[in-house]
Amino acid sequence: MTVVTRKADHLRAAAGADVGHDGGNGLEGLRLSHRALPERDLADVTLETDLLGARLGAPLLVSAMTGGTPAAEVLNARLARAATEHRLGLVLGSGRALLEDREQLRTYRSDDRPPLLLANLGAAQIRGPHADRAERLVELLDADGLTIHLNAIQEAVQPEGEPEFAGVVDAIAAIVARLAPLPVVVKEVGFGMDPEDVTLLAQAGVAAVDVAGAGGTNWALVEGRRDHRVQPLAAAFAAWGVPTAEALQGAIAAAPGLPIIASGGLRDGVDVAKTLALGACASGLARTFLLAAQADDASETAAVLICQLRVAVWASGAASASRLDRSHLRERARPRDYLPRLGGPE
Numbered sequence: 001m002t003v004v005t006r007k008a009d010h011l012r013a014a015a016g017a018d019v020g021h022d023g024g025n026g027l028e029g030l031r032l033s034h035r036a037l038p039e040r041d042l043a044d045v046t047l048e049t050d051l052l053g054a055r056l057g058a059p060l061l062v063s064a065m066t067g068g069t070p071a072a073e074v075l076n077a078r079l080a081r082a083a084t085e086h087r088l089g090l091v092l093g094s095g096r097a098l099l100e101d102r103e104q105l106r107t108y109r110s111d112d113r114p115p116l117l118l119a120n121l122g123a124a125q126i127r128g129p130h131a132d133r134a135e136r137l138v139e140l141l142d143a144d145g146l147t148i149h150l151n152a153i154q155e156a157v158q159p160e161g162e163p164e165f166a167g168v169v170d171a172i173a174a175i176v177a178r179l180a181p182l183p184v185v186v187k188e189v190g191f192g193m194d195p196e197d198v199t200l201l202a203q204a205g206v207a208a209v210d211v212a213g214a215g216g217t218n219w220a221l222v223e224g225r226r227d228h229r230v231q232p233l234a235a236a237f238a239a240w241g242v243p244t245a246e247a248l249q250g251a252i253a254a255a256p257g258l259p260i261i262a263s264g265g266l267r268d269g270v271d272v273a274k275t276l277a278l279g280a281c282a283s284g285l286a287r288t289f290l291l292a293a294q295a296d297d298a299s300e301t302a303a304v305l306i307c308q309l310r311v312a313v314w315a316s317g318a319a320s321a322s323r324l325d326r327s328h329l330r331e332r333a334r335p336r337d338y339l340p341r342l343g344g345p346e
């Protein structure tokens with residue numbers, strides 16, 4: 001099976017039913033403070049954010065998805081239009097197909113240029129002395145930097161996968177050195193990360209980490225949908241991984257000062273606001289934007305997300321997205337926390 005056919009299958013399977021994680025993103029137990037008296041006008045709330053050297057209209061990224069298939073050309077053009085119109089970051093899908101065939105460039109890039117455009121490669125493609133590949137990809141795409149995805153479970157479940165991860169940290173450090181001063185961001189694909197991983201990545205010199213936690217698209221289940229032979233293996237990983245909220249907290253504690261991006265199962269601007277309050281520097285969404293781009297309303301979806309985020313920041317009492325912090329978070333109370341014990345003898 002070629003990379004191109006596999007990418008096309010992934011688009012179909014990821015947009016289909018039953019590929020969501022069996023478990024939440026960890027944000028369900030949290031709510032934002034609700035200020036009945038926000039004491040400022042909604043229009044005065046600012047969302048502008050500096051991320052990896054770019055000024056964004058809001059701390060939002062379209063997470064890495066596609067490139068290298070005819071369908072990707074249309075989807076990436078729509079995503080680039082939305083990201084450009086709303087001044088958001090856009091992470092392109094894996095550039096492996098482009099490195100193999102330059103003719104694929106048009107399936108990644110259109111004339112629209114978002115303020116932050118990041119290329120993407122997988123751990124399996126960077127092992128060994130391949131820092132030059134990463135450099136070539138960034139040049140071909142005229143990108144502002146590179147994201148590297150860590151997808152151990154997917155590689156292990158995929159029939160043609162390459163679950164060879166020995167030496168990946170060294171390869172990341174070599175790419176960081178090769179691309180400097182351009183930023184290298186390392187991300188998961190929806191299973192999150194352990195704090196120990198984040199420590200290793202910080203030592204390797206990455207510019208930011210995207211925890212891409214559990215709670216949204218589950219790549220074991222996507223592979224199971226693509227090929228029923230791997231379903232029995234994939235099914236055991238339906239609830240695997242670190243929920244996004246937990247992965248985010250762990251990453252911030254493991255690497256104080258390192259920008260941490262939150263993604264994985266974020267549903268709306270309220271979820272985004274919660275991750276910012278937990279300490280994320282920006283937040284990403286993939287499947288939501290995939291469905292929007294397929295329906296040709298990526299720009300409208302981005303506008304709604306931004307509006308939801310603005311209202312959430314305002315009503316929680318913060319002046320701007322960058323001022324959201326833990327003081328704006330509340331644990332959801334359960335009735336047994338505030339009702340006297342019912343039923344039992346006093």
Ligand SMILES: Cc1cc2nc3c(=O)[nH]c(=O)nc-3n(C[C@H](O)[C@H](O)[C@H](O)COP(=O)(O)O)c2cc1C
Pocket residue numbers: 010011014015063064065066092093094120148149187188189190212215216217263264265266284285286287288290
């Ligand atoms: C159709 C599709 C293709 C994806 N391809 C890539 C990819 O090429 N590289 C990558 O780093 N992540 C890829 N991802 C993973 C996403 O970037 C993201 O980490 C993951 O889907 C979790 O986010 P979500 O729950 O918002 O979908 C892909 C996701 C989708 C839905």
